[in-house]
Amino acid sequence: MRVVSLGSGSSGNAVLVQTGRTAVLIDAGFNRTTLVSRLQQAGVHPSRLSAILLTHEHKDHACGALALARKYGIPLLADARTIQAVLERPYSNETDTRPVERLELTVGGDMRLHDFAVRSFPVSHDAVAPCGYLLSTDAWSMCVAVDTGEVREPALEAMREAHLVMLEANHDLERLRTGPYPWHLKQRILKATGHLSNQQTAQALGQVLDDGPRWVWLAHLSRTNNTPDLARTYVADQLRAWGLGHISLQVAPPGIGPAWDSASLWKAVAQPVLLTDR
Numbered sequence: 436m437r438v439v440s441l442g443s444g445s446s447g448n449a450v451l452v453q454t455g456r457t458a459v460l461i462d463a464g465f466n467r468t469t470l471v472s473r474l475q476q477a478g479v480h481p482s483r484l485s486a487i488l489l490t491h492e493h494k495d496h497a498c499g500a501l502a503l504a505r506k507y508g509i510p511l512l513a514d515a516r517t518i519q520a521v522l523e524r525p526y527s528n529e530t531d532t533r534p535v536e537r538l539e540l541t542v543g544g545d546m547r548l549h550d551f552a553v554r555s556f557p558v559s560h561d562a563v564a565p566c567g568y569l570l571s572t573d574a575w576s577m578c579v580a581v582d583t584g585e586v587r588e589p590a591l592e593a594m595r596e597a598h599l600v601m602l603e604a605n606h607d608l609e610r611l612r613t614g615p616y617p618w619h620l621k622q623r624i625l626k627a628t629g630h631l632s633n634q635q636t637a638q639a640l641g642q643v644l645d646d647g648p649r650w651v652w653l654a655h656l657s658r659t660n661n662t663p664d665l666a667r668t669y670v671a672d673q674l675r676a677w678g679l680g681h682i683s684l685q686v687a688p689p690g691i692g693p694a695w696d697s698a699s700l701w702k703a704v705a706q707p708v709l710l711t712d713r
Contacts, residue, residue: 436575438599438695441465441473443581443654443687448496450579450601451477452570457549459512461488461568461579463500466527470499473691481507485549486538489513491562491582492520502529510536512548514555514564542566543589556593558583561628569593575697577601581655584629586639594643599695601687602639604653604670605630606660614660630655633666637673644679650695654687663688 441449447464451474458479463470474481487500487509500521504511511518518537540546542564545554554569560582567580567590578597580590586602594600611621611632624630631639640651653666663686674682685693 436570436572436577436695436697438577438601439477439691440601440652440654440687440693441470441477441691442689443652444656444658444689445495446658446689447498448581448655449473449499451479452551452577453479454550454572457485457551458483459486459488459548459551459570460484460503460509461570462490462496463487463503464493464495464497465499467499467502467506470503476691477694481509484509486510486512488553488568489517489521490558490567490579491560491565492517492524493562493582494524494526496582497521497524498526501535502527502531504535505529505531505533508536510538512538512540512553514542514566515539516564517562517566520563554593556580556589557587558590559585559587559628561623561626567593569597571596577695579654583631584625584627586631586635591639591643594639598648598697598700599650599652600640600643601652601654602636603631603655604633604636604661604666604686605655606632606657607662607665607669608632608634610665611657611660616659624660630657633661633669636666637670640670640674640682641677641679644674644682646678646681648681648683648700650683650685650700652685652687652693652695656686658689 450461577599
């Protein structure tokens, strides 16, 4: 299994997940040109995608989904309510109205998609049917849980099963509270249907990680209310205090990267990127 973050944050989100025979995109929150360019940088032509999995309909996760799906004949996979919301939203001035194939997966359901076992699980966000995904092969698994104001048991269960966990660390509480956002936006972010703080992210990871080799990507960081160093340092310090200092921890940036490849993981286990690294 190979995973590449094609971009993570309020400006857009997309994750490539592939095996030797199957490639999928989780979210498509950039315009089609950007998505095609970043896929090609990752070595994958869009026509190879078996599906675009959508976590929810917000622009920074779905604005390029229809254009990419129509151009290259890629099915959209999500809860039926999410697919309908994406079809109804005017994300761009695209004139292409060709129908797209729908692969409907109710939140909390599972299905087989070629090499992948796909499980959807509910998250807490202000969208019509928000979800995260656990993608598994016979040997490896990865979990994506972004845009959620709480981490509930279905998400924790999926994270426990994953070798790679991609979890939101949206904001530092103090920066959010004292920062420039208007109060109504701060309230939205702080709600149970908003976004995770660094503290919440660390607490969730502390419930699911163990002494085995695991990899964590901190995702969807706010450029205003967080920084990579703040998020990484806070989460790393907490995990270290809980005896989890062996965990490999990275921050997914707004641009392309990082990449995770099971073919080279045992070398990484022998020489891990420890939490003390900056």
